[in-house]
Amino acid sequence: MSSAVSVQQLTKRYSFSRAAKGFGGALAPEKVTIEAVCDISFEISAGERVAIIGPNGAGKSTTLKMLCGILEPSAGGARVLGLVPWRERKALAYRIGVVFGQRSQLWGELPARESFALLRRVYDQDAAVFVRRLGELSERFGLAELMDQPVHRLSLGQRMRCEITASLLHGPALLFLDEPTIGLDVTAKAAIRDFIREHARDHGETVLLTSHDTRDIELVCDRVIVVDEGRIVVDQPTDQLRRTFLARKLIILRSQAPRLAIDMPGVVARPSEPHTTVLEVDTRTARIDQVIAEALALGGIDDITIEDPPMEEVVREIYAVARRR
Amino acid sequence: MRSTLSPAVAERGPLAAAAEAFRLGAAQTLSGWPVLIGRCLFYVLLMVVLSGLWDKVAAERVAGLAQHARVETFVLYVGATEWITLSIPALHLKFEDDIRGGALDVHLLRPKPYLLQAVAQCCGWAFVRMLALGATALAMLNLSGRAWPSLQALAFIGVLGVFGALVGVLLYALAGLGAFWARRVLPFQLIVQKLMFILGGLFAPITLYPPILRRIGAASPFAAHLYWAGVQAIRPSLRLFLTGLAWQALWVVLLSLACAGLWAAGVRKVLRAGAA
Numbered sequence: 294m295s296s297a298v299s300v301q302q303l304t305k306r307y308s309f310s311r312a313a314k315g316f317g318g319a320l321a322p323e324k325v326t327i328e329a330v331c332d333i334s335f336e337i338s339a340g341e342r343v344a345i346i347g348p349n350g351a352g353k354s355t356t357l358k359m360l361c362g363i364l365e366p367s368a369g370g371a372r373v374l375g376l377v378p379w380r381e382r383k384a385l386a387y388r389i390g391v392v393f394g395q396r397s398q399l400w401g402e403l404p405a406r407e408s409f410a411l412l413r414r415v416y417d418q419d420a421a422v423f424v425r426r427l428g429e430l431s432e433r434f435g436l437a438e439l440m441d442q443p444v445h446r447l448s449l450g451q452r453m454r455c456e457i458t459a460s461l462l463h464g465p466a467l468l469f470l471d472e473p474t475i476g477l478d479v480t481a482k483a484a485i486r487d488f489i490r491e492h493a494r495d496h497g498e499t500v501l502l503t504s505h506d507t508r509d510i511e512l513v514c515d516r517v518i519v520v521d522e523g524r525i526v527v528d529q530p531t532d533q534l535r536r537t538f539l540a541r542k543l544i545i546l547r548s549q550a551p552r553l554a555i556d557m558p559g560v561v562a563r564p565s566e567p568h569t570t571v572l573e574v575d576t577r578t579a580r581i582d583q584v585i586a587e588a589l590a591l592g593g594i595d596d597i598t599i600e601d602p603p604m605e606e607v608v609r610e611i612y613a614v615a616r617r618r
Numbered sequence: 619m620r621s622t623l624s625p626a627v628a629e630r631g632p633l634a635a636a637a638e639a640f641r642l643g644a645a646q647t648l649s650g651w652p653v654l655i656g657r658c659l660f661y662v663l664l665m666v667v668l669s670g671l672w673d674k675v676a677a678e679r680v681a682g683l684a685q686h687a688r689v690e691t692f693v694l695y696v697g698a699t700e701w702i703t704l705s706i707p708a709l710h711l712k713f714e715d716d717i718r719g720g721a722l723d724v725h726l727l728r729p730k731p732y733l734l735q736a737v738a739q740c741c742g743w744a745f746v747r748m749l750a751l752g753a754t755a756l757a758m759l760n761l762s763g764r765a766w767p768s769l770q771a772l773a774f775i776g777v778l779g780v781f782g783a784l785v786g787v788l789l790y791a792l793a794g795l796g797a798f799w800a801r802r803v804l805p806f807q808l809i810v811q812k813l814m815f816i817l818g819g820l821f822a823p824i825t826l827y828p829p830i831l832r833r834i835g836a837a838s839p840f841a842a843h844l845y846w847a848g849v850q851a852i853r854p855s856l857r858l859f860l861t862g863l864a865w866q867a868l869w870v871v872l873l874s875l876a877c878a879g880l881w882a883a884g885v886r887k888v889l890r891a892g893a894a
Contacts, residue, residue: 411635
């Protein structure tokens with residue numbers, strides 16, 4: 294399979310001035326350099342769906358920006374679809390689609406249809422091809438009733454469906470998604486994940502995704518690259534990562550009793566407030582439904598929440614394991 | 619499985635995208651029609667006050683203005699300059715938002731130049747405003763019972779007004795591009811605004827200035843923005859029209875080059891540093 298993304302020893306250093314202590318420091322600020330991305334290398338085959346994960350400040354977005362061509366590296370090289378992104382930004386733009394979960398590419402005051410019309414011109418799309426693609430995406434995403442409403446009146450989930458549509462209208466071969474499900478409710482997240490996975494599979498698109506939500510990674514991607522402090526600490530298939538690191542869930546029980554005692558193999562109680570019991574469940578050993586059944590049998594349960602451990606925790610664990618190796 | 623969405627691109631120049639951005643800008647202004655009506659009412663209020671002022675000046679022959687035989691036409695001059703001023707959108711704030719707020723990333727990922735699209739979008743906003751405010755001006759003129767300028771003068775004001783607005787958009791664009799280097803562009807905008815007031819002849823024609831200031835003012839982009847359209851309300855003539863048009867063309871070219879230069883330098887900075 295041909296390579297869609299090829300990264301060799303990519304490095305990005307940021308330099309800035311900082312006032313040192315004292316009067317002299319104010320006059321002669323010291324120059325500080327931080328390494329946001331440090332000597333990373335990886336290959337992504339065409340059609341692969343890869344997640345880059347890591348805690349805040351790990352270098353995910355910096356890497357993504359360099360691969361999109363909107364940030365020049367300090368050292369190293371990369372080719373995306375055969376192009377050097379930061380030198381051939383315009384040519385690359387025709388062939389990639391990008392979604393920033395926290396930044397809109399649509400015009401808030403106008404219906405999404407108007408933004409799509411502008412994007413047709415921006416990407417020099419033939420009218421017939423554009424209409425066909427918009428029709429396909431609209432049908433798949435249920436946009437028919439949304440497209441004529443001003444974007445600022447759409448819910449976050451509806452807007453994200455329009456954002457992803459906007460990024461696909463020019464038929465990109467590679468899709469960059471930066472936190473595509475951030476802030477969405479459970480239903481909207483599921484719809485977005487299903488769409489990305491199915492669309493990429495059906496159209497052979499390569500997907501590179503960053504997220505803090507482990508479900509995005511599990512449900513969309515075949516492979517995970519974990520970065521921490523600018524370095525790759527793990528690069529392995531999602532199945533393998535799931536077996537090793539994503540096998541824990543948190544069950545949060547709010548109860549009338551100050552504390553619930555559940556004694557099952559693979560279940561550990563974490564410290565918590567009174568009337569709240571936080572159980573860490575190793576899903577390789579204990580089943581979620583069995584733990585919940587056990588809790589319900591105790592009676593007096595007001596609320597149950599199931600969560601993934603925070604990404605920071607997962608990455609810390611991955612990092613700790615990687616260090617021990 | 620291969621894509622039905624494989625790129626089908628016949629690369630074209632940036633003008634089609636700019637034209638679409640212009641159309642969307644116009645649609646955006648129309649979609650905010652209550653704001654547009656508010657702007658027209660504000661124009662009426664301004665003109666009521668300013669016409670009162672100039673009518674008093676004309677009636678009392680304020681010292682220094684006696685040699686200007688047609689001081690009463692200064693109301694029309696101010697009407698024209700205010701028509702242009704109130705039509706110019708705050709492009710500098712859009713640039714500040716985009717550059718400082720991170721939205722620039724999205725625009726840099728596109729194959730067509732964002733600067734041209736942003737200016738085109740802003741021209742779309744301005745165009746609709748000019749139509750609405752122009753109609754308001756003509757309605758006010760009709761209701762006021764003042765003498766109408768000739769059709770030729772109105773046509774000259776219209777053409778020079780449109781190009782004057784373009785010069786204004788580019789001046790604000792220049793101020794807004796300062797956001798690549800400064801957190802807030804308000805100081806740049808204030809400088810531009812004051813110079814429009816002083817050298818552009820916002821409230822009074824620069825022909826009232828001492829000769830040296832008059833010459834400096836007339837050659838400045840601020841006069842290209844306001845004065846040359848306004849002066850047609852006082853002294854309509856083909857010679858002044860062509861002179862004004864020439865100055866405007868010159869300043870459109872120079873300001874466009876300055877904007878393109880600043881944009882290129884700013885983008886280079888962002889591509890290296892990751893943010894402005």
